Amino acid sequence: MNTVADQLIVLVMLINFAALGTGRLAVAIRAVALQGVILGILPVLIHSFSWHLVAITVGLILAKGILIPSLLTGAITKARITREMEPFIGYVPTLLIGAVLTALAFAFAAKLPLAPAHQGLLFVPAAIATLLTGFLLLVTRRKAISQVIGYLVLENGIFLFGLLLTEAMPVMVEAGALLDLIVGIFVMGIIINQISREFSSIDTSRLTALKE
Amino acid sequence: MTDAVIHILLTLLMPPLLLGIIGKTKALFAGRVGAPILQPYYDLAKLLRKGSVFSDTTTWVFQAGPVVTLAATLTASFLIPLGEHRAPLSFSGDMVLFAYLFGLARFCTTAAALDTGSSFEGMGAAREATFACLAEPALFFSLAVLARLSGSLSLTPMLTGTVATSWLNSGASILLLGGSLFIVLLVENCRVPFDDPTTHLELTMIHEVMVLDHSGPLFGVILYGAAVKLFVLGALFTDIALPYATGITLVDWGLFIVAMLMLAIGIGVVESVMARLRIVKVPQMLAAACILAAFSLLLVLR
Numbered sequence: 198m199n200t201v202a203d204q205l206i207v208l209v210m211l212i213n214f215a216a217l218g219t220g221r222l223a224v225a226i227r228a229v230a231l232q233g234v235i236l237g238i239l240p241v242l243i244h245s246f247s248w249h250l251v252a253i254t255v256g257l258i259l260a261k262g263i264l265i266p267s268l269l270t271g272a273i274t275k276a277r278i279t280r281e282m283e284p285f286i287g288y289v290p291t292l293l294i295g296a297v298l299t300a301l302a303f304a305f306a307a308k309l310p311l312a313p314a315h316q317g318l319l320f321v322p323a324a325i326a327t328l329l330t331g332f333l334l335l336v337t338r339r340k341a342i343s344q345v346i347g348y349l350v351l352e353n354g355i356f357l358f359g360l361l362l363t364e365a366m367p368v369m370v371e372a373g374a375l376l377d378l379i380v381g382i383f384v385m386g387i388i389i390n391q392i393s394r395e396f397s398s399i400d401t402s403r404l405t406a407l408k409e
Numbered sequence: 410m411t412d413a414v415i416h417i418l419l420t421l422l423m424p425p426l427l428l429g430i431i432g433k434t435k436a437l438f439a440g441r442v443g444a445p446i447l448q449p450y451y452d453l454a455k456l457l458r459k460g461s462v463f464s465d466t467t468t469w470v471f472q473a474g475p476v477v478t479l480a481a482t483l484t485a486s487f488l489i490p491l492g493e494h495r496a497p498l499s500f501s502g503d504m505v506l507f508a509y510l511f512g513l514a515r516f517c518t519t520a521a522a523l524d525t526g527s528s529f530e531g532m533g534a535a536r537e538a539t540f541a542c543l544a545e546p547a548l549f550f551s552l553a554v555l556a557r558l559s560g561s562l563s564l565t566p567m568l569t570g571t572v573a574t575s576w577l578n579s580g581a582s583i584l585l586l587g588g589s590l591f592i593v594l595l596v597e598n599c600r601v602p603f604d605d606p607t608t609h610l611e612l613t614m615i616h617e618v619m620v621l622d623h624s625g626p627l628f629g630v631i632l633y634g635a636a637v638k639l640f641v642l643g644a645l646f647t648d649i650a651l652p653y654a655t656g657i658t659l660v661d662w663g664l665f666i667v668a669m670l671m672l673a674i675g676i677g678v679v680e681s682v683m684a685r686l687r688i689v690k691v692p693q694m695l696a697a698a699c700i701l702a703a704f705s706l707l708l709v710l711r
Contacts, residue, residue, distance in 0.1 A: 200580070207581040207708065214700060218693065289696045296700045303707055322711075 202242045205235050206323045209357065210299065213330040216350060217295045218288055220280045222342055226269045229349045233261025236356055243360065253371050257356075260375045265349065265382050272386040273342055276393040285402075286337045295330055302326035315361055327354030341389045341401050345382065352378055413497040415662055420486045423666070424636035425449035427643065427673040434677025449636065456629030464622060466526050474521025475620075475627045478514040479634035485510040486641045490565045492665030493654040499565040504552045507564060508545070511597065511638070515541055518631075522619035533618030536688070540603065540615070543695035544596050550702030551586050551593070555649075557709050558583075568645070572652035583649065585705035590646050592698035596691075598639045601680040603691055643672050 212232045216225050237257035240250050273279070284291070299322075306322035315321065331351025335344050392401070429446040436443025445451075463471070487498040488507045519534040555567040558575045576583055596603045599616035606617065620631050647668040655661055686694060 204581050207585075210704070211585075211701075214697070214704075218697060289693050292693075292696055292700060296703055299704065300707055303711060307711075319711075 202239060203319050205239060205242070206319045206357075209235055209353070210323050210326055213299070213327055213350065214292060214295060216334065216346065217330060218292045220288060222273050222278065222280060222340075222346075223270070225343070225346050226266050226273075229346055229353070230262050230266040232350070232353050233265070234258050236353055236360075237261065239357075239360055256372065256375055260379060261349075261353075264379060268379075268382050268386055269342065269345065272389050275390055276342070278340065278342070278393075284338050284343070291333060291337050295333055298329040298333065299326040302329060318361075320357060320361055324354050324358035324360075327351075327357055330354070339400050339402055341385070341392055344401065345385045345389070348381070348385075349378075412494045412658065416487075416491055416494065416497055419491060419662075419666070420483070420637065420640065423669065424640040425453060425633070427639055427669065428636050430670060430673040431677040431680065434674050435681050438678070438681035449632070453629050453633055456632070457626050459625040461625035461627055464525060467524050467622070470524040471521050471622070472627065474517045474524070475623060475630040475634065477517040479630050479637070481510045481514040481517070482634050482637045482641065486637060488564050489641050489644050490568050490648060491644050491662075492648065492668070493569050493652075493661050494658075494665075495569065496565045499563050502562045504556065504562060504564050504567065508548055508552065512541075512545075514634070514638070518619055521623075525622045527622065530619055530621060533615055536615045537619060540596055540691060540695065543692055543699070544593050547589050547593050547695065547698040547702045550699065550706050551590050554582060554586050554702065554706050554709055557706070568648040570654075572649055573654070576652065579709055582705040582708040585701045585708070587646070587650050589698045589702035589705065590649065592694065592701075594639075594642045594646050595676070595679070596695060596698075597642055598635065600676060602683045602686045603694070605685050640669070643669055647672050 209232055212228050212235075215228045216232075219225050219228070234257075237254050241254055244250055286294070302325035303322040306325055309321065311321060328351055331347050331349070331354055334347025334350055336347075338344055338347060392404070426446065426449070428449040429444070432448065433443050433446050485507050488496055488503050488510075490496040490499075515537065519537055522530040522534040552567075555572075556562055558579070559567045559571040561567055572583070595601075599606055604615040604617075616635075620628065623631055644665075647665070651664075651668045651671075653661075653664055655664070
């Protein structure tokens with residue numbers, strides 16, 4: 198595996214920490230957008246050139262780097278929020294949990310029965326670490342918009358794992374997944390606005406109570 | 410032998426120059442002329458000529474504090490290789506001694522601060538101890554990475570020779586390590602964004618508040634000790650950040666001095682462009698430094 202790809206994967210994992218440690222939603226959105234762009238560049242670096250790859254790369258960078266971040270930024274300007282207040286677990290503890298999860302991801306990846314060609318690559322532990330970071334963001338944050346960001350990180354992790362199989366993955370499947378993601382973000386944007394209109398805040402923990 | 414003599418002379422004479430350069434850089438950024446680069450030397454000479462005032466409530470601990478601190482820091486300076494030259498003193502496991510000599514220095518400074526009985530200095534001591542606790546894991550994770558890469562537990566083999574090849578083989582982890590060590594360097598030396606060495610705004614001071622009651626020669630000793638600490642930790646950072654070796658001894662010493670001056674300018678730039686962090690943000694930043702170093706260790710252990 199070439200070293201540039203490895204450095205980029207390390208960067209992806211660092212962005213996980215940035216997303217976990219920041220309280221500002223704009224920073225988190227930009228971090229996830231950057232992560233998406235890096236994931237878009239990666240397939241070109243690790244596989245030999247083909248038009249299929251170019252299509253995936255362009256599609257990914259457009260969707261994850263431009264379209265989804267602009268939708269999310271639109272949502273936060275409409276709901277007029279700038280930062281996540283009072284997450285269920287504080288930023289420093291989540292950062293530390295994130296670090297532990299990353300370490301566990303490395304330990305777990307070493308135990309996985311992978312194809313011999315994929316053994317010892319940085320992809321697998323990075324994918325698992327990104328996945329777990331996404332989960333962590335989803336369960337520890339209170340605001341709907343932070344949870345959407347967690348969901349995006351989760352999806353990035355799945356994509357990173359899928360990168361190993363890019364050659365075998367048809368364009369249609371890739372395009373379908375991206376389309377699903379965009380529709381999902383779109384629907385969540387609408388829901389966020391709806392929640393903020395009804396409750397004058399987008400704190401999802403209020404949705405657990407049945408009556409006023 | 411000549412290397413050892415140059416090592417000791419540089420360690421004794423160069424530290425205040427770094428402070429002067431940092432001050433000059435900050436002045437240039439602010440559009441001022443600034444104090445002369447040699448100003449820290451004049452300050453030290455002035456302080457050494459002055460008399461001392463000791464409060465009645467203080468004991469020998471108060472006077473021993475600065476002296477032990479300087480002694481511990483100077484001992485640590487013998488363990489660190491400057492540039493690509495071997496340190497005068499080197500044995501297996503000296504990295505632990507290196508880290509805890511600074512621990513001893515810090516203990517004596519805080520003990521001297523507590524000895525005055527001033528609640529204000531106690532507050533500074535508490536802050537210093539708290540931040541040091543958080544910076545220590547970052548330093549040890551970094552040293553563990555270097556130990557793993559070089560296969561040795563001594564600072565001289567860890568920092569000379571192997572670092573250049575490590576940059577090629579595991580650049581990402583060395584980069585993370587460098588970032589983490591730079592944060593440790595700033596926090597250990599009480600620089601912006603963790604502490605402002607020039608401020609006298611009482612609520613935000615950390616290091617300055619602990620030495621408020623010291624005066625005259627002892628205060629000079631404290632300032633000099635702080636400069637030596639900056640020099641030693643700076644050498645640790647430049648050994649990793651700029652591993653170079655031409656093989657010609659004198660040229661290598663010249664390169665080391667240039668690297669240290671560049672580091673001083675770099676610190677000056679950081680101090681000019683960054684604001685001081687709110688005190689509640691400091692632990693977050695230090696936790697981030699620990700995570701960077703731990704992540705770097707994870708990458709080399711893999």
